[in-house]
Amino acid sequence: MFQGPFSESIIKRAREQGSVEIILHDIRDYSEDKHKRVDDYPFGGGAGMVMQIGPIASVIDKLKSERDYDEVIYMTPDGHRFNQKIANSLSIKTNLILLCGHYKGVDQRVREHYITSEISIGDYVLTGGELAAAVVVDAVVRLIPGVISDETSALSDSFQDNLLAPPVYTRPADFNGWKVPDVLLSGHQKAIDTWREEQSLLRTRKLRPDLLEGEE
Numbered sequence: 001m002f003q004g005p006f007s008e009s010i011i012k013r014a015r016e017q018g019s020v021e022i023i024l025h026d027i028r029d030y031s032e033d034k035h036k037r038v039d040d041y042p043f044g045g046g047a048g049m050v051m052q053i054g055p056i057a058s059v060i061d062k063l064k065s066e067r068d069y070d071e072v073i074y075m076t077p078d079g080h081r082f083n084q085k086i087a088n089s090l091s092i093k094t095n096l097i098l099l100c101g102h103y104k105g106v107d108q109r110v111r112e113h114y115i116t117s118e119i120s121i122g123d124y125v126l127t128g129g130e131l132a133a134a135v136v137v138d139a140v141v142r143l144i145p146g147v148i149s150d151e152t153s154a155l156s157d158s159f160q161d162n163l164l165a166p167p168v169y170t171r172p173a174d175f176n177g178w179k180v181p182d183v184l185l186s187g188h189q190k191a192i193d194t195w196r197e198e199q200s201l202l203r204t205r206k207l208r209p210d211l212l213e214g215e216e
C-alpha cells in the first residue's frame with residue numbers, strides 16, 4: 001500500500017537526498033502466534049476483530065529503545081481532523097511513529113499508554129490506517145526545507161494562511177478565445193499580487209467560508 005506513495009516523485013527524491021527516512025514495520029513480525037496473528041475477538045462480544053496490544057507494544061518498545069520519538073501517532077477515524085496546521089507542526093519534528101489500525105481498531109490500552117496523538121484524515125472509514133498515514137507523510141514531507149525546489153512554493157499553498165490559493169494560468173494566453181486575466185500579463189507585480197490576494201479571498205468566501213471564521 002505504501003509502494004506507490006513512498007517510491008514516486010517528490011517523496012522518492014526526498015528519501016534519496018536524505019531529507020527524510022521512512023521505515024515500514026510489519027506488526028505481524030512481532031506476533032508470538034505461530035500463524036502470525038495480531039488480532040483477536042473483542043471482550044464482551046460484538047462484531048469485528050481488535051488488534052492486540054502485545055505485538056504493537058513489542059514494536060513500539062523496540063523502536064523507542066533505538067531512538068527518541070517526538071510523537072506516537074495513531075491513525076483513526078475518531079482522531080483529530082488532519083489539516084495544514086498539523087502538517088506544519090509535524091514537519092519540524094525529528095522522529096515520528098505512525099501506527100496504522102485495522103479491523104475495529106486497536107486495544108484501548110495501546111491508545112492510553114503508547115499513543116501521544118490521534119489523527120483522522122476525514123469523516124469516513126478506510127479499511128486501514130495505511131492510506132491515511134500515506135496522506136499525512138506526503139503532506140508533511142513536502143514541507144521539509146529542501147524537499148520542494150522552489151522554497152516559497154509550499155508557503156503559498158492553499159490553507160497556509162487559512163486562504164485558498166488563487167487561480168493559476170500558463171501559456172497559451174489565449175486558448176480558443178479563453179483568455180488569461182489581463183493583469184497577469186501586465187508585468188505590474190504589485191497589481192498582480194493585489195489581484196491574487198483578492199482572488200484568494202473571493203474563492204475562500206465562496207468555496208470555504210468556514211476557513212474565514214477561523215474554524216480549524
Ligand code: ADE
Pocket residue numbers: 075076077101119120121122123124125126127128129132
Ligand atoms: N483509519 C480508518 N479510517 C481512517 C481515517 N478516516 N483517518 C485516519 N485513519 C483511519
